[in-house]
Amino acid sequence: PSIALDVVAVAASTSYGLSGRMTQLSGERDQNVRIETDDGDFVLKIAGPLEDPSVVDFQVAVLKHLEATAPELPVPRIVDGIDGNAIGAIVDQSGSTCQMRLVTYLPGITFDAERNVPAEPLRAIGRVQGKMCRALSGFDHAGADHFMPWDISNGLIGSDQLWRHAQADVIGVVGSHQEHLADVASSKFSDLRRQVIHNDAHRGNLLRADKSSHELTGVIDFGDMVKAPLIDDLAVSGSSFARASDDPIAAVEALATGFNSVFPLRDEEVGVLYDFILVRLVLGLLLFDFMIAKGSDYTTHVLRERPEAMDGLAKWLTVDSDLLTHRLHTSLRQVEHDR
Structure with a gap:
């Protein structure tokens, strides 16, 4: 409106x-x-x-x-x-x-313009995500299963209608991955823990006091909440901070370590995180291109965000998925040992 x-x-x-x-x-x-x-x-x-x-x-x-x-x-x-x-x-x-x-109203500025956020503030963000998911783990509501376009488990990643509107740069970078993405959508979401999640902890919805601070002071925008696999919540923050980091593996590792310290992740969730971040990045660009094609009121924002989103996708495709999973398992086991 x-x-x-x-x-x-x-x-x-x-x-x-x-x-x-x-x-x-x-x-x-x-x-x-x-x-x-x-x-x-x-x-x-x-x-x-x-x-x-x-x-x-x-x-x-x-x-x-x-x-x-x-x-x-x-x-x-x-x-x-x-x-x-x-x-x-x-x-x-x-x-x-x-x-x-x-x-x-929560005061502060977002992390939108910040690159290479240090590990400890990222772990703190992960801890807040974990605490929120833990608090919501027993919550349910009749509206929780609604269709949410930004829910990476909703099957849209395999939508021919969305792919028809994808611009040439997206097709050029991920066209060869379409079959893999469809396989992820059809086989990897069904057996994971599901619950209500915030589903929108990207840099633009996380607040800090000012440009000199990395301390999280607020989480906003609860409009994308949905019941979905728990690990989706970490895929959202992971995709956002990884694309703004020179070391995307370290960024995701810090977020996951913080999350796991208050709400332990399961091996199968750790094992799919690389693919779920990939799905989030691709789905974001597909939705952007759909909105551009349809002349959405949100087009100005989309056009401003799209170049970084495209760069972030290209960067994520250079990440060694096996190395990421190994690093995550090693770090999370260390957290368990220290606990």
């Missing part, structure tokens, strides 16, 4: 008793509006009129569950409306009703 800020201001006042400076934030699916008030800053998230209500309820339920079971995690908090409900309604420019919910 693209609702005028004066309309959003009325909804914020009526539903949440908030008034203050309104600023439009970026978002792939939701309209996100920051509200700066004397009592703190908030983000009003407005879903599209066609969004499944159970998916919005799922996102709210996850954040409330994390607040109750893992309050130390640096994630947004749900703010209930004046009527006591977490989900409200607002009418968009076409007259359609959209669901909205309010969350606390």
Whole structure:
């Protein structure tokens, strides 16, 4: 949606008793509006009129569950409306009703522009991911099994429709891997641990205080959550930090070591991580090219992100998958020994 800020201001006042400076934030699916008030800053998230209500309820339920079971995690908090409900309604420019919910605003800047993040901050990021997955390991919801394009286990990697829109550079780099990717999609996802995961811990959704710091201060954007193989969550962060590192194996190793220290990984999960990162990188580019071809509202962002995504894929294809798996097994066994 693209609702005028004066309309959003009325909804914020009526539903949440908030008034203050309104600023439009970026978002792939939701309209996100920051509200700066004397009592703190908030983000009003407005879903599209066609969004499944159970998916919005799922996102709210996850954040409330994390607040109750893992309050130390640096994630947004749900703010209930004046009527006591977490989900409200607002009418968009076409007259359609959209669901909205309010969350606390987390300050900081992202890791987007940062290259070669050191090992210890990466281990800390992995630990936060592990703690979040551990907290969600017993959680379920009717909306958790919804279709999510960015879920690497959804089978889209084998979609002829997506591949038809792939640009020539993607075909040139991974065209020969299509059969392998289809095999990964059809055979490697089914026997792994599945649970609700954040599914979006890339550099743009992880916050730090400022450019001089590598300390993680926040995790944002819970719009891609889904029930999927647990290891997918690490494949998302791994693909993001590996493509921004001169030593992608070391970056993934640090993330996995941190994750494993609080939520132990299984051998079969470690064994598929290289392929799952590859799938994430390729799927990302396929979705980018699909959005470009269809003239998505998100095209400007996609065009800005695409060159680095392409470079990251080419870099990952130079990684020795056996060496990565060996390094991971060795490091994780050492963590177990030290524990």
